[in-house]
Amino acid sequence: MDATALASRARQSRGREVLPELLALAGDPAAGDDRWQAAASAIELLLWTERPGDAAELAESVITAEADTALAKQDFPFDTALLAADLHAGIPAGPRLRRLAGLPPAGSVLARRLDWLAGRLDGTGPAALLPNHHDWGGAPGALGPVGEALRKQPYATLRPNQRRALWSALESANDIDAARRLRGAGGDDPPSYPGRVWLAGWAVHDGDPAEAERLLLSAAPLWRPYASWDCLPTDLAVEPTLRRAVTPAVWDRYLSGPLGPEASEGEA
Secondary structure (H helix, E strand, O other), X not given: OOHHHXXXXXXXXXXXXXXXXXXXXXXXXXXXXXXXXXXXXXXXXXXXXXXHHHHHHHHHHHHHHHOOOHHHHOOOOHHHHHHHHHHHHOOXXXXXXHHHHOOOOOOOHHHHHHXXXXXXXXXXXXXXXXXXXXXXXXXXXXXXXXXXXXXOOOHHHOOHHHHXXXXXXXXXXXXXXXXXXXXXXXXXXXXXXXXXXXXXXXXXHOOOHHHHHHHHHHHHHHOOOOOXXXXXXXXXXXXXXXXXXXXXXXHHHHHHOOOHHHHHHHHO
């Protein structure tokens, strides 16, 4: 079975069942692109099952072996695995990032990303470099002209794409006060996974774990895979603030699925 089929099975609530098959495929030198794609899926499952050290070791081994293949056009979740091992397993990411950055072709997506992370790590620490990290509790930035224009319109009159654009602008600006005013005026929860996760982080910051859990549970049907091998959103498993909202119910909902297109098929 190829990596795409295994990832689909993982999204169908069978992630723990297919993990050994993914790991076997990720270790097969003759598997072609299925090798690094299976490794990507396996890394996500390892992070969700509290094995960040194993996830980073797999990322390091597959980059070492496949750096000059189509893997060089990717960066996620290999970069996340290295950062998560630093934060949650005490395995420094810096030496690995610097070594691995020199393996893919110069100027490739992976080489640039690893080199950039190596340069930023000492100044920021790994947490701030993880996916979906926000400065929860920090001051908001500028909303931008599109966001400002949409914010001034009655929410009920906005088209679905305009609502998504408004919530995206609020999230990018980290403007929780404007988001609260919007919801208080009759606005719904954000219509996208990132927006609800952002609000969940703020709920954690505000000491409202029940609301954080509700938002993460409601975000699950909105999550969509980044690529065919993407089987779980890694942000909830590794970002420290978001991890505090991953209750047993949230853990079970995401790891036991279904998620993504497989969830939509089940609802059809």
